[in-house]
Amino acid sequence: MTSRNDTEEVTGMPVAIITGASRGLGLALAHGLSDAGWGLVLDARGAEDLRTAADQLDGPVRAIPGDITDPDHRAELVEAATELGGLDLLVNNAGVLGPSPLPALAEFPLDRLREVYEVNVLAQLALTQQALPTLLARDGAVVFVTSDAAVEPYPGWGGYGSAKAALEQIGKVLAVEAPALRVWVVDPGDLRTKMHQDAFPGEDISDRQLPEAVVPAYVKLVTERPESGRVRL
Template sequence: MPVAIITGASRGLGLALAHGLSDAGWSLVLDARGAEDLAAAAEQLPGPVRAVAGDITDAGHRADLVAAAAELGGPDLLVNNAGVLGPSPLPALSDFPLDGLREVYEVNVLAQLALTQEALPALVDRDGAVVFVTSDAAVEPYPGWGGYGSAKAALEQIGKVLAAEVPALRVWVVDPGDLRTKMHQDAFPGEDISDRQLPEAVVPAYVKLLTERPESGRVRL
């Protein structure tokens, strides 16, 4: 069975992907900061699952995730899904608190690169793949999205360069579109976001991506 590490897997897109990959026959290593929510998520899944709670900004936790994947046979896929929005309501860049911006970059860029570095030797050995979850805010100048969007833009460039430097690895930067998640609700406090599609709606496209294994690049679902 192929093995995937999915970060931010206790809810939203990460949890939906965990269900989709488990149904497709994958073994999973799931990450999230909340241990109780992560354990509850893992209990819903039928296949081999390791729930490893922790913060991806912590080096020890990143090592634990890769070690858990090794116990299942070694990682074939890393889904860098975990992330933070930053302050809510979304502030303009002129008022953006720099401590908040540092956290956004720490989680959404540096920690994701660090986890990728940790898993990279095993992924290359297994002809594996990396998914970086991005956003249209990385390429469009939406007011209020300067912090989150610029971090995702940096992550996209990391994905492009990684693909050029490690051609044996598939690196997909995937934009799933606007989804009905807690993070998206936090971006629009008090607004009705029921018109956005549920995360489960994009899971078949992810499974198709993993099955067809196209060349590295940006993918808009």
């Protein structure tokens, strides 16, 4: 684990966990929330990339490499947030695409589909369950990052899209079951990320906007705290 500014007084400073924070949207959100005065706990599987990401940020940051499918890792993330003062926001951003190029459902390897569901649905629910007590105690919020593939039937997107559809339903039900919690299912649109490039190998995706373009909308969301629901940026 990489920790910086551990002795800094953080009372009153909001604290967020961001998964998948070493690149792409997760890294962009880390910069945006750090600039807005948040303390951060960052997660990613690649330790070196995560350390580099954390070193770019000001303020209290704890970078904890690991896999969100690992129960011990999930517990470590929540514990680190508690040590920073308590958890106010959980951003479930980590995810996997599945096979690339994207296969049709008739040819989708079921072992890879299980992996997609394990990471994109079950691990995210498990981390949310782990974080719920402190989130509820602090009038916190949860963001589930989704995709238009959850609601539109694009060829080749049956695995990833159906997992995101399941995640969206989890977010909707959680909002009903825990009305004191803000739960936002956020579709940031097509972004110029490695995952999106993997979905279109060999194609030019330079027409997609960079993740940094949607960060102000995310910061506005968590600052203004509208009612729970699906948000399209």
